[in-house]
Amino acid sequence: MKRPTIADIARRAGVSKGAVSYALNGQPGVSEATRKRILSIAQEIGFNANSAARALSGARARAVGLTLCRPARLLGIEPWFMGLISGFEAELGERSYALTLQVVATPEQEVEVYRRWWGERRIDGVIVTDIRENDIRIPVLQELQLPAIVIGGPGDTGPIAQIWSDDAGAITEAVRYLVALGHHRIARVSGPPGLLHTQNRTKAFEGVCAALGLDHSITIPADYTGEEGSRATRRLLIGGDRPTAIIYDNDVMAVAGLAVAQEMGLSVPGDLSIVAWDDSPLCSLVHPPLTALSRDISAYGAQAARELLNAIDGTKVGNVEAGRVHLTPRGSTAPPR
Amino acid sequence: MKRPTIADIARRAGVSKGAVSYALNGQPGVSEATRKRILSIAQEIGFNANSAARALSGARARAVGLTLCRPARLLGIEPWFMGLISGFEAELGERSYALTLQVVATPEQEVEVYRRWWGERRIDGVIVTDIRENDIRIPVLQELQLPAIVIGGPGDTGPIAQIWSDDAGAITEAVRYLVALGHHRIARVSGPPGLLHTQNRTKAFEGVCAALGLDHSITIPADYTGEEGSRATRRLLIGGDRPTAIIYDNDVMAVAGLAVAQEMGLSVPGDLSIVAWDDSPLCSLVHPPLTALSRDISAYGAQAARELLNAIDGTKVGNVEAGRVHLTPRGSTAPPR
């Protein structure tokens, strides 16, 4: 059973293909009566425009691309990406854009995928995550003139628009909160040091600790995985003057840290307070539930998608800051004993 | 800067468009010398075939679709889907098929998305997950003649191929293991009762419990979320003769159950043993690490993708069983006190 085309509609309506095209796209050039007739025939026979034909003439694929460059074992567990994705969808679905996904191992592969997608005209734009300092993808995107939005920053991405959340404000709030509880030795387990937002957070953390006169503050780099989170936590807790509070750059490492503390016989929050960055169901799943820096990741994703669609439409897109991050206190933070 | 087309290559090589097409696709009809010349020109100018044009004439979109129908807050945390997705990618990437994703709220929306995608010829086939009893998607897929592979089962899906893992064998192994440790009161917290594999697991669980003479076995239905997992666990642990072991249908509920036990002052595994279905980093992240029913989800996904590509190619595809599930004992199981 062949799928219907505009030619089928044209035949049944007794008009030309062109008229049908005008009618379906809301263009002027057909009378209201004819338009209604055509629309009802299209409805009746379940017509959907062939996206390939449309892309071929209109030069729009009506799809955007997303590459995920993280180890597979982390991808699964980290709520961050899925949160982002469902945010994208909310916005893309409304304009019936599709989302094309590719999991890759290295930034070099990401570049390759961008080139291929764009060469094939498979997508109209890409969403770029996990931006690094001097990211190799930026010059390629410029060279290809491929519409893009960068999630994360702020940083130097040339003419490519960025969207970021206020990491500095968030970490300042977290540190102040811990200090107000009476903590003086605060440590942080960070994400990969190459990532731009890790650097921004580290800078802000050091800044607020210096301002508050905390000499024992320290940042240990990790990579967002549970294993590294455990390792870093052990290193911190083994030492002589161990911290009384640790801030983790993601929820997975925070949960791993909690497990290490329990395994070492330390009480949370009695002996150690824990703050997780990015609130997810994971944080309220464990015992005690984790105090977290919350933001609406899905809304963040939706806004990113909106900006990208603007960039695709050729609207000038500036850099924007997404909704605020706020501290959600739960059972994992308390005054130190 | 316009992206190159085969016409550009043809001009530079001094041959016709047709010859270029044959050369690039490895078809006979051009000499080896000409083919080499054409390929090197293509390489040089960075040619990628326009996927829309290819889809339009060849009637292949070189993309497959996947809809995710779970609440957003669960999607993020459950490693299952991302594991599957990276498995798909491994297979699809090799044949340069793209994966198109859509997050939806209801099975009705899934049907709509299938219709639209297929009508638009945006995809060549779909991967169907979370299959239910009398799933409304099955007749639609048949009506549309849309190539598909169903993940989960076994169950009645008519002519549409299925792939499943041996749920019955796995749960039997878990129950036997717990019984061997000395447990007699074993409970289970299941996924949504509407899902086919939940039903298969429940039937198998009841079967093995009856065979081993366990009278106190009980299955409490839940929905894979942490909240429901907590609720079900509380219900089980509040009663007078509470179970000494609980098997959870996914890792998220198992972690939630562990937190509930800790919160109620019960020791795991001393007072309560816990088994999680599907091993993920989440299971080794918590303290104590969870005993789990492991399977290679990524390989499962790869196999599903392979079967789907066969179905798209018109190869007859039968129902297949994926790799084995095995029990990975960790700290959350022990003989009851």
Next chain:
DNA sequence: GCGCATCACTGAACCGGGTAAGTTGGGGGA
């Protein structure tokens, strides 16, 4: 030397929408 098969390639149609340019027919103004 002739006929025929084979090779290497060309030219044109085709896929299904989008759209610029051309063609009606009817109404209004001078």
Next chain:
DNA sequence: TCCCCCAACTTACCCGGTTCAGTGATGCGC
């Protein structure tokens, strides 16, 4: 009455690959 204009279409070509029916040229057997 004539002319012009405009709405409401139609026609025809475009997008960029794929594919099929030719078309010379060459080789081969007899």
